[in-house]
Amino acid sequence: MSYKESIIENNKSKKDIINFEKASFFLNDRGIKKIPSELRKPKLNFNNEPNLLRRITWRLKEDSQYFRNVVQISFALLVIWIGIEFYLFIKWGESGGSFPYFGRPAGVEGFLPISALISLKYWFQTGIINEIHPSGLIIFVAIVATGLLLKKSFCSWLCPVGYISEALWMFGKKLFGKNISVNKFLDYPLRSLKYLLLAFFVWAIFWTMDTEALKAFIYSPYNKVADIKMYYFFENISQFALWTIIILVLLSVVIKNFWCRYLCPYGGLLGVLSWLSPIKIKRAESNCVNCDLCTKACPNTIKVHKVKTVWSDECTRCLECVQACPVKKTLEF
Ligand code: SF4
Ligand code: SF4
Structure with missing residues (x-):
């Protein structure tokens, strides 16, 4: 019996990869195929490169997941840095000026997507960029542009919540050996939740708010300190909000990307835009x-x-x- 025949004989019902290292045969219920040698991707062993710098550069070039992790970690560190700066800014404000002064980091406005959506409509209608949280609008437009060009790359390359979600399901997989796969009859309605949330925000802002209402919100005392209110929301978090976060974390451990897949309206927006993406x-x-x-x-x-x-x-x-x-x-x- 030839090697190929023995593979078929021993794996009649198995949908599996057979001895890729040795022969590059693949067997599944659609038959057997062999990778032509000229099309076989070489197996790279980065540890063979003794020079650390050359090894890192080589890996960044050849290993997309290593490169993606580096980008994710860099962006997460940037967000942490913004968070620390913002914390010091608030402590300066609370101290009435006796604490050393730290300026408010503009990047914190990236966490005000509703304010950014309101600014977007105001900008469309008046040509004026929101003067209260201008960075929020710029960050929002930049993220929308990535969605148009590169699908939902923002979610898997830059978003800190996406990074945490990924770390959580990987942890769950390590802990339990696998993640729960949600039945498609439940998966489809759950996936539509993020679009319903998105539709609600779009309706509430684009359908119900006229220019005066947009302006009133943008220059309202609430919007002026929306980022500070967000900080206090987490500093004095209610039992309800805390338990909601704990439940989301636990669900994200057992179900891959629970928050991103089912609930994040930002992801929903990028998902809609991704259909237009040429890449x-x-x-x-x-x-x-x-x-x-x-x-x-x-x-x-x-x-x-x-x-x-x-x-x-x-x-x-x-x-x-x-x-x-x-x-x-x-x-x-
Ligand atoms: S696209 Fe590549 S990984 Fe996917 S089934 Fe074909 S050969 Fe396998
Ligand atoms: S299909 Fe999209 S989400 Fe799935 S592995 Fe490929 S790039 Fe990632």
Whole structure:
């Protein structure tokens, strides 16, 4: 019996990868395929490079997930830095000026998306950029632009909440051996929740607020200190809010990206914009060996191996699938 025959014989019912290292055969219910040697991706061992700097540079170039983690960590550190600066600014304000002065970091306005949405409509209607929280509008527009160009990349590359969500489900997988996969009959209605929340905000701002109402909100005492109120909300967090966060954290440990997939309206907005994005993951059917590794790697349970182009609004362009694909020029964006 040939090696290939023995693979088929021993794995008749198994949908699995067979001895990729040795022969690059792939067997599943759609038959067996072999990767042509010229299309086989080389296996890289970064530890073979003794020079640390060269090793890091090489890995940043070749390992998209390593590069993504570096970007995520850098952005998380930036957010922590903004948080510390903002904390020191508030302590200066509370001390009546006796504490050393720290300026308010503009980046904190990135956490005021509703104010930014109101500023956006005001800008469209009057041509005036909100003078109270201008950075909030600029950050919002920049994130929307990334959605138009690079799908939901913001979620998997920059968003600190996305980073925490990813860390939580990975922790859950380590702890329990796997994450819970939500039945599609429950998954679809749950996924629509973030769009309902988004629709509510869009309706409340774009349909019900005229220019006067927008201006009144922007220059209201509440909006002027909205970032400080947000700080006090977390400093004096209520039992209800605390338990809500704890429950969301626990759900995120057992279900991949629970918050991002089901509840985040920002993600919903980027998901809608992602359909317009020209940069999508594409699968070259002629090269594909049907190993399904791409689908298994996808944290958003997208059936990458079944489509020619990934249109899904859940695709965060994390590139896990591209990295997992063992065949050159097969999954690309
Ligand atoms: S399809 Fe690929 S890029 Fe999109 S979320 Fe899944 S693994 Fe990431
Ligand atoms: S596209 Fe997916 S199924 Fe096809 S070879 Fe690559 S990883 Fe395997």
